[in-house]
Amino acid sequence: MIIAVIGDSSCSTEEAKLAKTVGELLAQHDATIICGGLSGVMEAVCRGAKSEGGLTIGVLPGEDSSMANPWVDIPIATGVGYARNMAVVKSAQAVIAIGGNYGTLSEIAYALKRGIPVIGLNTWSLARNGQDDNSIIRVNSAAEAVDKAIALAKRHKGHEIAPRSSS
Amino acid sequence: MIIAVIGDSSCSTEEAKLAKTVGELLAQHDATIICGGLSGVMEAVCRGAKSEGGLTIGVLPGEDSSMANPWVDIPIATGVGYARNMAVVKSAQAVIAIGGNYGTLSEIAYALKRGIPVIGLNTWSLARNGQDDNSIIRVNSAAEAVDKAIALAKRHKGHEIAPRSSS
Amino acid sequence: MIIAVIGDSSCSTEEAKLAKTVGELLAQHDATIICGGLSGVMEAVCRGAKSEGGLTIGVLPGEDSSMANPWVDIPIATGVGYARNMAVVKSAQAVIAIGGNYGTLSEIAYALKRGIPVIGLNTWSLARNGQDDNSIIRVNSAAEAVDKAIALAKRHKGHEIAPRSSS
Amino acid sequence: MIIAVIGDSSCSTEEAKLAKTVGELLAQHDATIICGGLSGVMEAVCRGAKSEGGLTIGVLPGEDSSMANPWVDIPIATGVGYARNMAVVKSAQAVIAIGGNYGTLSEIAYALKRGIPVIGLNTWSLARNGQDDNSIIRVNSAAEAVDKAIALAKRHKGHEIAPRSSS
Numbered sequence: 001m002i003i004a005v006i007g008d009s010s011c012s013t014e015e016a017k018l019a020k021t022v023g024e025l026l027a028q029h030d031a032t033i034i035c036g037g038l039s040g041v042m043e044a045v046c047r048g049a050k051s052e053g054g055l056t057i058g059v060l061p062g063e064d065s066s067m068a069n070p071w072v073d074i075p076i077a078t079g080v081g082y083a084r085n086m087a088v089v090k091s092a093q094a095v096i097a098i099g100g101n102y103g104t105l106s107e108i109a110y111a112l113k114r115g116i117p118v119i120g121l122n123t124w125s126l127a128r129n130g131q132d133d134n135s136i137i138r139v140n141s142a143a144e145a146v147d148k149a150i151a152l153a154k155r156h157k158g159h160e161i162a163p164r165s166s167s
Numbered sequence: 168m169i170i171a172v173i174g175d176s177s178c179s180t181e182e183a184k185l186a187k188t189v190g191e192l193l194a195q196h197d198a199t200i201i202c203g204g205l206s207g208v209m210e211a212v213c214r215g216a217k218s219e220g221g222l223t224i225g226v227l228p229g230e231d232s233s234m235a236n237p238w239v240d241i242p243i244a245t246g247v248g249y250a251r252n253m254a255v256v257k258s259a260q261a262v263i264a265i266g267g268n269y270g271t272l273s274e275i276a277y278a279l280k281r282g283i284p285v286i287g288l289n290t291w292s293l294a295r296n297g298q299d300d301n302s303i304i305r306v307n308s309a310a311e312a313v314d315k316a317i318a319l320a321k322r323h324k325g326h327e328i329a330p331r332s333s334s
Numbered sequence: 335m336i337i338a339v340i341g342d343s344s345c346s347t348e349e350a351k352l353a354k355t356v357g358e359l360l361a362q363h364d365a366t367i368i369c370g371g372l373s374g375v376m377e378a379v380c381r382g383a384k385s386e387g388g389l390t391i392g393v394l395p396g397e398d399s400s401m402a403n404p405w406v407d408i409p410i411a412t413g414v415g416y417a418r419n420m421a422v423v424k425s426a427q428a429v430i431a432i433g434g435n436y437g438t439l440s441e442i443a444y445a446l447k448r449g450i451p452v453i454g455l456n457t458w459s460l461a462r463n464g465q466d467d468n469s470i471i472r473v474n475s476a477a478e479a480v481d482k483a484i485a486l487a488k489r490h491k492g493h494e495i496a497p498r499s500s501s
Numbered sequence: 502m503i504i505a506v507i508g509d510s511s512c513s514t515e516e517a518k519l520a521k522t523v524g525e526l527l528a529q530h531d532a533t534i535i536c537g538g539l540s541g542v543m544e545a546v547c548r549g550a551k552s553e554g555g556l557t558i559g560v561l562p563g564e565d566s567s568m569a570n571p572w573v574d575i576p577i578a579t580g581v582g583y584a585r586n587m588a589v590v591k592s593a594q595a596v597i598a599i600g601g602n603y604g605t606l607s608e609i610a611y612a613l614k615r616g617i618p619v620i621g622l623n624t625w626s627l628a629r630n631g632q633d634d635n636s637i638i639r640v641n642s643a644a645e646a647v648d649k650a651i652a653l654a655k656r657h658k659g660h661e662i663a664p665r666s667s668s
Contacts, residue, residue: 002566002575032575057575063415063591063615065503074503074533074558078588079611080414080581081397082277083250087579087588090564099296102280106273110249110580113269114564125294129266169399169408199408224408230424230448230582232336241336241366241391245421246444247414247581248564254412254421257397277413281397416611417584433630436614440607444583447603459628463600 002032002057003149004092006108007041007123008101015099016044018121021142022096023048023056029150034059034091036084037068037075041098046071059088086110093153096145097123097136108136117152119145168320169199169224171259173275174208174290175268182266183211185288188309189263190215190223196317201226201258203251204235204242208265213238226255253277260320263312264290264303275303284319286312336366336391337483338426340442341375341457342435349433350378352455355476356430357382357390363484368393368425370418371402371409375432380405393422420444427487430479431457431470442470451486453479502654503533503558505593507609508542508624509602516600517545519622522643523597524549524557530651535560535592537585538569538576542599547572560589587611594654597646598624598637609637618653620646 003026007019023045026033033049035042037058046056050071058072061084068075078084085103089095089111095118097108104123111118112135119137126133137152139145170193174186190212193200200216202209204225213223217238225239228251235242245251252270256262256278262285264275271290278285279302286304293300304319306312337360341353357379360367367383369376371392380390384405392406395418402409412418419437423429423445429452431442438457445452446469453471460467471486473479504527508520524546527534534550536543538559547557551572559573562585569576579585586604590596590612596619598609605624612619613636620638627634638653640646 034577057577059577065592074575075592076535076558076560076577076588077591078579078581078585079591080247080250080417080579080584080587081253082280083247083253083414083417083581083584084579086248086250086581087577090578090580091566091576102276105293106276106280109269109273109276113249113273122296125297126272127292127294129289130292201410224410226410232425241408242425243368243391243393243410243421244424245412245414246424247412247417247420247584250414250417250581250584253414254410257411257413258399258409414581414584415587416614417581417587420582420584436610439627440610440614443603443607443610447583447607456630459631460606461626461628463623464626 001030001150001153002034002092003153004034004089004095005041005045005098006035006088006095006100006104007098008104009038009040009042011040011044011099015041015122018142019044019098020048022098022145023054024052025142025146027052027054029146031150031153032057034088036060036088037072039069041100043069043071059084059091082106089116090114092116093156094119094149096149097121099123117149117156119148119152121145168197168317169201169259170316170320171201171256171262172208172212172265173202173255173262173267173271174265175271176205176207176209178207178211178266182208182289185309186211186265187215189265189312190221191219192309192313194219194221196313198317198320199224201255203227203255204239206236208267210236210238226251226258249273256283257281259283260323261286261316263316264288266290284316284323286315286319288312335364335484335487336368336426337487338368338423338429339375339379339432340369340422340429340434340438341432342438343372343374343376345374345378345433349375349456352476353378353432354382356432356479357388358386359476359480361386361388363480365484365487366391368422370394370422371406373403375434377403377405393418393425416440423450424448426450427490428453428483430483431455433457451483451490453482453486455479502531502651503535503593504650504654505535505590505596506542506546506599507536507589507596507601507605508599509605510539510541510543512541512545512600516542516623519643520545520599521549523599523646524555525553526643526647528553528555530647532651532654533558535589537561537589538573540570542601544570544572560585560592583607590617591615593617594657595620595650597650598622600624618650618657620649620653622646
């Protein structure tokens with residue numbers, strides 16, 4: 001199971017703490033983490049995941065794998081700039097958004113367009129032509145975010161990561 | 168001056184009417200129109216612009232220029248899927264959003280991230296962590312949208328389209 | 335009719351001269367030119383086209399339209415890096431390659447994959463597993479390149495640019 | 502260390518056999534494999550790698566992870582079409598090309614442009630303006646390809662995959 005965690009490259013201490021806990025919990029549930037591979041929320045979630053032996057993928061905007069934060073196991077250097085935002089969410093069976101700026105908003109939009117569930121922690125809320133759009137599932141804690149993400153990812157049709165028993 | 172007009176490939180009669188009028192007015196102001204090149208709002212704005220002798224660019228997701236609506240003068244077949252949403256707005260000095268679904272939301276996000284002014288007609292509204300984000304400039308008519316877009320585009324640093332006196 | 339002209343951002347005086355003549359001739363035949371929008375061959379072909387009142391499109395790798403050379407009428411700021419190479423050729427009904435480095439080679443590859451005719455002036459030649467691949471149509475002058483490109487573009491199924499009688 | 506293996510989605514039995522052996526040998530050397538995630542050479546190399554307990558990444562053109570071949574551990578659904586060819590090679594420290602059509606040629610071009618070493622097995626050869634371009638390092642066996650790729654990848658500046666001791 002691959003869960004995307006999205007958020008800004010610069011974030012508050014509180015957001016970083018949330019992201020780190022999300023990373024720890026996802027790793028404890030054997031979920032692979034995919035993110036944008038840079039700093040802020042992306043770095044915190046990877047750091048948390050690695051502290052629990054998880055696997056982390058960083059999908060980078062640039063051409064240089066060495067731009068990935070040090071907690072990324074698998075850097076994907078796309079070279080397509082912020083079009084990589086699309087790849088981050090479409091590779092996942094569920095998305096957890098923590099805080100976030102306009103880049104995160106574009107990722108939320110791509111996920112919802114594709115029907116991938118988005119769980120939100122202190123993130124964007126949306127209204128369309130005066131009516132609330134409640135597609136983002138709001139939660140209040142890292143634990144709740146991870147529980148929802150994993151439950152929804154199981155229901156969402158997607159690629160099952162092959163067991164890597166011999167690695 | 169290039170103005171992006173964004174909105175859904177399927178839209179209400181009212182939205183199509185708004186988009187057509189926006190296209191007519193932009194063409195009367197000698198603004199080039201860039202859009203996603205498909206149906207709905209994109210087709211209506213191109214149709215309006217062509218009725219007033221304007222120039223229309225359609226930035227397509229696929230590999231086939233013939234997918235453009237018949238009112239597109241210059242189809243750009245990007246082949247990069249919905250990453251083309253980024254190209255639509257970044258090529259413009261201002262953006263007019265009419266209605267719109269999640270694809271339009273991703274375009275609004277990319278424009279705001281890049282600091283390109285977004286004028287909204289019956290479109291998304293945003294709040295972040297409980298606080299309204301008023302970056303989208305709300306207007307109530309096609310005329311107001313075009314006036315704002317042109318005024319803001321003039322202030323926005325961007326490429327000046329070369330005069331095409333001899334064409 | 336849209337013809338792509340591809341080549342390196344730094345080129346020899348001879349290549350620049352060839353590119354300028356190609357631009358002049360394409361404009362005389364009312365062909366719209368699409369290119370990568372930067373310097374070298376791209377700038378020379380746009381300059382030639384503008385001297386004959388042609389229309390030029392520059393599909394840029396970055397997010398900033400002002401990076402286009404001064405002879406580009408319509409800059410498309412894709413933001414997708416060298417993935418824009420794909421958009422340059424797929425938007426055209428024929429491609430003229432002048433000299434060129436590895437970026438040009440990627441454009442030739444994308445065009446041939448899509449079945450778009452490629453005419454070559456002092457450019458790459460290809461062999462596969464020891465056998466010559468003669469898909470690139472070799473010519474020896476700017477005039478021959480333009481004649482071939484226009485003849486082949488007419489046969490290649492593609493979008494007909496709408497007449498812009500009133501612009 | 503990440504090594505890209507590139508080749509066509511439809512390939513000869515001999516190419517599939519070569520690719521499978523390349524996958525086995527890379528996995529035995531603890532190299533992670535990145536490829537385009539589809540059939541043909543891509544499937545054969547993943548299959549070989551998995552038979553030796555390796556880790557495989559498939560960078561897909563579409564939006565749907567389930568399009569990956571069954572031997573892909575980590576499918577990246579980019580949604581950017583054949584712009585994903587760029588991501589396949591730029592994420593690697595060396596590239597092994599087996600046979601291949603124009604898509605493979607675009608990947609070779611992107612790798613050489615970026616200075617990433619390309620090792621070729623029965624693949625394209627290049628000449629520029631009449632002069633051979635010997636940038637592709639030709640080898641005659643799967644073992645030689647893997648030895649060269651690993652030796653060159655070690656010299657090529659790139660991201661060191663973090664140890665995954667606990668996975």
